[in-house]
Structure formats: structure tokens, C-alpha cells
Amino acid sequence: MIQSIAFVITLAIAVYFIRKRVLRLRDNIRLGKETTITGDKGQRLKNMILVAFGQQKMFKKITPAIFHFFIYAGFLIINLEVLEFIIDGILGTHRVFAPFLGGLYPVLMNMFETLAVLVLFACVVFLVRRNVLNIARFQSAEMTKWPRLDANLILVIEVILMSAILCMNAADQLLQVRGEAHYTATGKLFFSSFLIPAFENFSNGTLIFIERFAWWFHIIGILAFAVYVTYSKHLHIFLAFPNTYFAKVEAKGHINNMPVVTHEVKSMLGLADANATPPATSGKFGAKDINDLSWQNLLAAYSCTECGRCTAECPANQTGKKLSPRKIMMDTRDRMEEVGNSIAKGGPGLADGKSLLGDYITKEEINACTSCNACVEACPVMINPLEIIVELRRYVSMEESGAPASWNSMYQNIETNFAPWKFSPSDRFNWAKEETK
Amino acid sequence: MLPIPTVADLAAKGETPEVLFWVGCAGSYDDRYKRVTKAFVKIMQATETKFAVLGTEESCTGDPARRAGNEFLFQMQAMANIQVLNGYGIKKIVTACPHCFNTLKNEYPELGGNYDVIHHSTFLQQLINDGKIKLEGGGEFKGKKITYHDSCYLGRANNIYEAPRAVLEALDADLVEMKRCKTTGLCCGAGGAQMFKDAEKGKKEINIERAEEALATGAKTIAVACPFCMTMMTDGVKNKEKEAEVKVKDLAELIAEAKGL
Numbered sequence: 001m002i003q004s005i006a007f008v009i010t011l012a013i014a015v016y017f018i019r020k021r022v023l024r025l026r027d028n029i030r031l032g033k034e035t036t037i038t039g040d041k042g043q044r045l046k047n048m049i050l051v052a053f054g055q056q057k058m059f060k061k062i063t064p065a066i067f068h069f070f071i072y073a074g075f076l077i078i079n080l081e082v083l084e085f086i087i088d089g090i091l092g093t094h095r096v097f098a099p100f101l102g103g104l105y106p107v108l109m110n111m112f113e114t115l116a117v118l119v120l121f122a123c124v125v126f127l128v129r130r131n132v133l134n135i136a137r138f139q140s141a142e143m144t145k146w147p148r149l150d151a152n153l154i155l156v157i158e159v160i161l162m163s164a165i166l167c168m169n170a171a172d173q174l175l176q177v178r179g180e181a182h183y184t185a186t187g188k189l190f191f192s193s194f195l196i197p198a199f200e201n202f203s204n205g206t207l208i209f210i211e212r213f214a215w216w217f218h219i220i221g222i223l224a225f226a227v228y229v230t231y232s233k234h235l236h237i238f239l240a241f242p243n244t245y246f247a248k249v250e251a252k253g254h255i256n257n258m259p260v261v262t263h264e265v266k267s268m269l270g271l272a273d274a275n276a277t278p279p280a281t282s283g284k285f286g287a288k289d290i291n292d293l294s295w296q297n298l299l300a301a302y303s304c305t306e307c308g309r310c311t312a313e314c315p316a317n318q319t320g321k322k323l324s325p326r327k328i329m330m331d332t333r334d335r336m337e338e339v340g341n342s343i344a345k346g347g348p349g350l351a352d353g354k355s356l357l358g359d360y361i362t363k364e365e366i367n368a369c370t371s372c373n374a375c376v377e378a379c380p381v382m383i384n385p386l387e388i389i390v391e392l393r394r395y396v397s398m399e400e401s402g403a404p405a406s407w408n409s410m411y412q413n414i415e416t417n418f419a420p421w422k423f424s425p426s427d428r429f430n431w432a433k434e435e436t437k
Numbered sequence: 438m439l440p441i442p443t444v445a446d447l448a449a450k451g452e453t454p455e456v457l458f459w460v461g462c463a464g465s466y467d468d469r470y471k472r473v474t475k476a477f478v479k480i481m482q483a484t485e486t487k488f489a490v491l492g493t494e495e496s497c498t499g500d501p502a503r504r505a506g507n508e509f510l511f512q513m514q515a516m517a518n519i520q521v522l523n524g525y526g527i528k529k530i531v532t533a534c535p536h537c538f539n540t541l542k543n544e545y546p547e548l549g550g551n552y553d554v555i556h557h558s559t560f561l562q563q564l565i566n567d568g569k570i571k572l573e574g575g576g577e578f579k580g581k582k583i584t585y586h587d588s589c590y591l592g593r594a595n596n597i598y599e600a601p602r603a604v605l606e607a608l609d610a611d612l613v614e615m616k617r618c619k620t621t622g623l624c625c626g627a628g629g630a631q632m633f634k635d636a637e638k639g640k641k642e643i644n645i646e647r648a649e650e651a652l653a654t655g656a657k658t659i660a661v662a663c664p665f666c667m668t669m670m671t672d673g674v675k676n677k678e679k680e681a682e683v684k685v686k687d688l689a690e691l692i693a694e695a696k697g698l
Contacts, residue, residue, distance in 0.1 A: 060620075250543065251539075251542075251543050251594060251595050251596070252593050252594050252595075253539035253543050253590055253593075253594025253595050254539075254543040254544060255503055255504065255544065257544070257547045257548070258508045258512075261508045261509055261512050262512060262547075262548065264509070265509065265512040265513055265516055266516070268513075269513075269516055269517075271516065285508065286506065286508075313621065315623055315624040315626060315643045315646075316637070316639070316643070318623075318643075318646065319626075319636075319639045319640060319641040319642065319643050319646055320638075320639035320640030320641060321636070321637045321638070321639040322637065322638075323637070364637055364638075367634075367637055368636070368637040368639075369629050370589070370624045370626060370627070370628040370629045370631050370643070371504050371589075371628050371629030371630075372589035372593065372624035372628050372629070373589060373593040373594055374589075374593065374621070374623075374624065376593070377593050377620050377621075378621075390504070390506070392506075393504075393505060393506030394506040394507075394508055395506070396506055397505060397506030397507045397508075398506065398507065398508065398509065403505060403506060403507070404634050406633055406634035406635065407505045407507075407630060407633060407634055409633075410501060410502075410505070410630065410633040410634075411502060411505075411507050411510055414497050414499070414501070414502055414510055414514060415510060415513075418496035418497050418514070419462040419465070419466060419496075419497050420462060420497060420501050420632075420633055421462065421466060421467075423462075423465075423466045425493060425496070426493060427466070428465045428466070428492065428493045428495060429443075429465070429490070429492035429493050431460075431464075431465055431466075431471040431474055431475070432438075432440075432441045432490075432492075434471070
């Protein structure tokens with residue numbers, strides 16, 4: 001009874017914090033501009049099923065994909081066991097599903113244990129990849145103290161949680177054999193039975209304590225982890241799904257149109273439809289801060305798990321330029337957090353005198369982009385850093401007239417000569433008269 | 438080279454071309470790329486394709502302006518071009534520039550310009566498939582090592598990876614791939630309006646990195662399908678002082694040479 005009350009209180013605390021944080025995430029994403037999600041719903045759904053659920057793009061790099069798949073499958077399937085934990089916790093029962101599932105229960109338990117072992121193994125491999133092997137994308141400049149700690153914390157927590165399951169099952173099996181009341185027979189559990197020798201000399205009382213401790217440790221761990229995830233790069237486990245659904249379905253080469261500009265250009269050229277109403281504008285061309293980006297861009301920033309595949313593929317980054325597509329996403333998220341925290345405290349929010357462009361992302365970074373789409377192609381959850389880069393460039397060119405001097409000359413050439421180079425338009429067809437050189 | 442009809446010439450006779458050849462700024466003005474324009478024209482003439490060009494009525498698609506951030510200028514260019522194209526009733530466009538191709542195909546429809554747009558690599562592939570280009574015995578490139586550098590605006594931007602390779606296969610050449618190819622192909626460094634400014638500070642130029650990779654394949658011909666890639670790869674090869682042995686060539690030039698056009 002006491003355990004049930006304690007459990008319900010623990011669960012309520014976790015739900016309270018998760019709810020609070022989810023509402024904040026929603027508000028922060030809503031700081032972004034409204035945007036029309038174009039394209040076919042069927043295609044979007046297909047993307048979500050293949051890319052998020054089916055991990056399709058992860059498998060471009062086979063080794064990490066396999067280990068990541070262990071953790072992903074573990075997360076999806078072990079959560080079924082967490083459901084049993086929660087019901088047991090509330091009702092004060094033990095292994096409430098066992099009587100209903102009969103012979104299937106030990107099979108499922110063994111499956112969970114297998115996954116737990118695979119997750120444990122994969123997490124150790126990932127800790128080695130991050131901390132021992134010198135993998136460049138984990139060492140880039142934007143991987144400062146917190147992003148590195150965040151990644152390691154998640155892996156260490158998962159190792160501890162999985163170990164707790166195995167210890168719990170080992171103690172549980174011994175208690176079953178010794179005929180302790182309350183401990184429903186599960187049959188032999190393959191992996192945890194290896195741990196039995198370590199527990200054999202303990203008394204029943206100690207074993208019950210170990211089993212209960214591991215149970216509580218695991219469930220509190222999972223609930224705490226669930227809260228932690230909402231503050232961490234690990235949000236991708238949920239947001240990968242909406243992000244792949246809302247990701248652009250047009251050809252990657254397509255850059256989003258600006259209807260406001262279309263309206264103005266049409267009026268200038270006398271092509272305007274007399275009945276057309278000008279599209280709503282934020283009064284600004286392009287993006288200077290997060291509220292000038294679309295909510296879809298902001299959702300993408302929260303979906304980023306900082307794996308750095310984008311940056312590893314970026315030609316500018318590979319040749320030592322400051323641009324890093326991962327940093328673009330991290331900066332967008334960090335600025336959203338800053339503004340969101342400020343608003344929550346009754347502070348100035350967006351009007352704090354800072355902005356995404358300038359205080360977080362520099363012109364030097366965005367100018368280095370070749371728009372080659374390598375980052376977009378590389379992202380396992382279909383994040384598009386290029387969209388943000390283009391919006392920032394639009395602000396610089398159209399609001400600040402601050403593009404590099406050579407780009408301003410290129411603009412001038414197009415305006416006056418209809419070509420980006422300084423050639424006379426009347427010479428455009430001369431090639432047809434020249435001898436082949 | 439036979440005389441090249443303009444769309445205006447045909448319109449005067451009450452005709453429209455089956456296909457408009459969009460030459461592009463590089464194809465019109467850049468000395469190196471003019472050779473590609475001419476090679477492609479020769480192929481179209483040899484295969485009796487009923488094409489025409491806009492001549493002096495053609496104008497920049499606006500691609501570099503849009504990508505550098507000047508949306509106004511892009512849309513001014515796009516609207517003007519669409520007026521010309523729609524005025525002549527153009528239905529189908531072929532171009533040897535992946536940047537023009539991408540803009541015409543993906544970005545003009547929203548502004549009122551709807552055409553069937555194909556890149557010359559796909560066009561050449563179709564001519565080969567239709568038996569209009571026959572390369573008996575493979576011509577002079579038979580068995581020779583050729584590597585193909587993917588243009589970002591054909592590849593990742595528009596998922597065209599196979600057409601250029603199919604054209605090279607018709608040459609019966611030994612196609613050797615670079616480590617970074619197709620979806621992971623490394624950019625030449627010129628996209629996104631980089632062609633029109635110096636690169637930001639870094640430890641290397643992108644085109645040098647890419648030229649080194651292409652040279653490492655041992656191929657004596659680096660095939661490209663984009664005017665910017667052409668410039669960047671040619672400069673990269675020169676930087677490595679390999680221009681005497683290794684040639685950078687467009688797909689159309691390779692086909693024209695193999696056919697003796």
C-alpha cells in the first residue's frame with residue numbers, strides 16, 4: 001500500500017514536469033511563423049514510416065545504424081514492460097501480466113532481456129565511439145562541454161537502467177526458486193540467470209530488498225529520464241516522427257517561394273491581378289531571428305540529436321570553413337530556449353537586444369554555404385539546415401544590403417546585363433557566329 | 438555548325454520549336470562552356486532535333502540571385518523570362534546547365550511558368566536509347582578510364598544520378614567512381630552563388646579537394662555536366678599541374694568527339 005502511494009506520487013511528479021516542459025516546447029515552436037505545408041499527405045506519411053519508424057536513412061552508415069537499431073528497438077519494445085511496471089506500481093501487484101500471458105510471458109521476458117543486453121552493449125560501443133575513437137564529427141567546434149556531456153549522460157543512464165533490469169530479474173528468479181510468496185514463476189530468464197551466482201549467498205530479505213531497489217531504481221530512472229529527454233538533444237526519439245512528416249517533399253533543389261515578393265514584383269511589372277490581396281507579411285524579408293523562421297524550422301531544431309552527419313558531409317566544413325550545418329540547428333534551438341526562458345520569467349523575450357543572426361550565427365558561416373544539399377541528404381531525420389541559411393541570407397541581402405561586395409556586383413550585373421557577369425546582353429548570341437575554338 | 442534557328446525566326450514563320458535549348462549565361466559567354474554549347478548543338482543537328490534558342494532574348498534565370506538571398510531580383514528575372522517563354526508558347530526546354538535546369542523545372546511553376554524541362558544528360562540518354570546516337574565500337578574512349586563528377590543540382594537536388602552515367606557507358610569507357618559519389622558526391626564549391634565570390638577563410642579550397650579525389654582515380658578524363666563544375670574542376674586540375682594529361686570534359690563534348698562531330 002505504501003509502495004503504491006509512493007509510486008503514484010512519483011508518477012504524478014514526473015507527469016507534472018513532462019507536461020510543463022512539453023507546453024514550453026510547444027510555445028517555443030509557436031514562436032515561428034505560420035507556413036503552408038505543401039505536398040501530398042500520403043508521401044509525408046510514407047516518409048514518416050520509412051525514415052522515422054523504419055530508420056531508412058540511418059542505414060547509410062551501417063555500423064552505427066545497427067547499434068542504433070538495438071537501442072531503438074529496445075526503446076520501443078522495453079516500453080511494453082514499462083507499462084507492466086506502471087500497473088504493478090499503482091496496484092501493488094507483481095508481474096501483473098504473467099497470469100494472463102501464461103507460457104508467452106517467459107518468452108516475452110527473455111526477449112526484453114535480450115534487448116536489454118543489446119542496448120547495454122550498443123551504449124558501451126557508443127561511449128567508446130564518442131570518447132575513445134577519434135571520430136571527427138564528435139569533436140567539432142560546436143561540440144562544447146554541454147553537448148558532449150548530454151550525449152554521454154544519456155548513454156550512461158541507459159547502461160545503468162538496463163543493468164537494473166537484469167539485477168532485478170536475477171534476484172526475482174532466486175526468490176521464485178526459494179518459493180517466496182508474491183514472486184510469480186517466470187521460468188528461466190536466460191541473460192539474468194548468469195548473474196544468479198552473485199546473489200546466491202544473500203538471504204531472502206536481502207534479495208527482496210535488492211529486487212525492490214532495482215525495480216524502484218529502474219522505474220524512477222525511466223521517469224527521470226523521460227523528464228530529462230525533454231531538455232536534451234534526445235528529444236529526437238519523439239520529434240523525429242513529426243519532423244519527417246512535415247519535412248519538405250519537393251525536390252531538394254527547390255527553394256521556398258516568397259509570396260510577398262511575388263505580389264510586389266507583379267505590381268511593379270503591371271502583372272498584378274486587380275483582385276489579389278497582398279499576402280500577410282511580418283514586415284521583414286528573410287530571417288533575422290527565430291520568429292522570422294517557420295515553426296517547421298523550429299520543430300526541426302528541437303528534432304536534432306547533434307549526430308553531426310550533416311557537418312561531416314558539408315564541403316565548406318570539410319575544407320575548414322566556419323560553417324557547420326549542425327551548429328545552425330543547435331544555435332536555432334539555443335536561441336529558442338533563451339527567448340522561451342525569458343518570456344516565462346516575464347523578461348523581454350525576443351526584444352532582448354539579441355538575435356539569431358549576429359549573436360549566434362555569423363555572416364561568415366552562412367556565406368560559406370554552397371547550397372549543395374549534402375547536409376539535407378545526410379540527416380537521418382530529414383532536417384533541412386539549408387532552409388534556415390537561405391532565410392538568413394535573404395535578410396542580409398534584402399534588409400541590410402549586407403551581402404559580400406562581389407555578390408552585390410553579381411546582382412548589379414544581372415539587373416543591368418541580365419547575366420551574372422559583366423557582358424553585354426547584345427553579345428549573348430555571338431557564340432553561334434564564332435568559330436569553334 | 439549549321440545556322441542556329443531562334444524562336445523568333447520560327448515564330449515569324451508561325452512555328453514553335455519542339456524543344457527550346459536554354460543556353461544559359463555560362464553557355465553563352467564563358468569561352469570554355471561555349472564549346473559545350475556548340476558540341477551539344479552539333480549533336481542536336483546531327484540527330485535532326487527540331488530545336489531553337491532564344492538568342493538575345495534569353496536572360497539569367499535568377500538562380501544565383503535567389504541563392505545569395507536577393508529574392509526580388511530572382512523574381513524579376515523569373516517573371517520576365519516566363520513572359521517571354523509563355524509568349525512563344527514554349528512547352529519543352531533542354532539545358533546544359535543544372536542550375537538553370539533546377540530553377541526552370543522546380544521554381545518557375547509557382548510563378549506561372551510550367552514547362553517540361555530536361556537536362557542535357559537526360560536528353561543525351563534518350564537519344565542513345567532511341568538509337569539516334571549510335572557509337573559503333575565505342576569510339577575513341579573505348580576502355581579508357583573516365584570518372585564522373587556529380588553536379589549537386591542534378592544529383593541531390595533532382596535525383597539525376599544515372600543519366601550521365603548511362604551516357605558514359607555508351608562510350609564503352611571504363612567508368613571509375615570517386616569515393617564520394619552520387620548521394621554523397623562532394624560539391625565542386627561553386628553552387629549557391631559561390632561562383633561569384635571568393636571562398637570564406639578555410640584550410641583548403643573545395644575544388645582542390647575534389648580535383649585531388651578525381652585525380653586519385655587515375656582517370657585521364659573527368660566528365661562533368663555543369664558549367665560551374667567545369668570551371669572548378671578545370672582550375673583544380675591546373676592547380677595540381679595535371680592539365681596536360683587530364684582533361685575535364687562535358688558529356689556532350691565526349692559524345693561529339695566520339696562521333697567525330
